[in-house]
Amino acid sequence: MKSIKALMLASTLALSGVAFAHGDEDHSEPSGPIRKEQKDWGIAGDARAAKRTLIFKMTDDMHFTPDRIQVKQGETVRISIKNDGKLMHEFVLGTKKELDEHAALMVKFPSMAHDEPYMAHVAPGKTGEIVWTFNRAGDFDFACLVADHYEAGMVGKVKVVASSSAKPSPP
Known part of the structure; x- marks a missing residue:
């Protein structure tokens, strides 16, 4: 009976678009x-x-580090993320609401895989990369959503300044 329930749960999650990683692979x-x-x-x-x-x-x-950046609306940047730790970490761009929701899922499904262009799952000692166009002005966030890292305060801010008044942060 347990295997049937596990199969049903896996099928439901597969149909919902949730994917699972294999251990601590670098994604x-x-x-x-x-x-x-x-x-x-x-x-x-x-x-x-x-x-x-x-x-x-x-x-x-x-x-x-850094935990705050400013970019100009319409700017495309390469985001290089080095994991200087011994634990798996990730860098995920989003709104506070989106990050809160995703963090809650990560607590329930800690091996959930990520394959979105605004996410980089980075193994210890490795470097990940995101290329992103900030085409909407506003205040946004980034975070590590590995279970408990977000809750521990592994977060940062992105300010996207309307192109007419933007002063981009130094490289």
């Missing part, structure tokens, strides 16, 4: 073509359009 390399889907915080960018690279470090003290 920083996209497995197929990047989906360009407009989100509140922007859209996947074309690497050739990126004029600057923002470099982030993640550590096991549950911090990003």
Whole structure:
């Protein structure tokens, strides 16, 4: 009976679009073509359009460095994320609401895989990359949604300034 329930749960999750990873694999390399889907915080960018690279470090003290950035509306940036820790970490762009919802799912399903262009799952000692176009002005967030990391405060802020008054943060 337990195996039938497990099979039903797996089928339900598969149909709902939730995927599961295999252990602590590095999911920083996209497995197929990047989906360009407009989100509140922007859209996947074309690497050739990126004029600057923002470099982030993640550590096991549950911090990003830097933890705040400012970009110009319409700017495409390459986001390079180095995991300087011994634990798996990730970098996920989004709104506070989206990150809260995803973090709750990660607590329930800690091995959930990520294959979205606004996410980088980065193994210890490795570097992940996101190319993103911030085409909407506003205040957005980024976080590590590995179970308990978000709750421990592994978060940051993105300010996307309307193109007429933007002063981008230094590379």
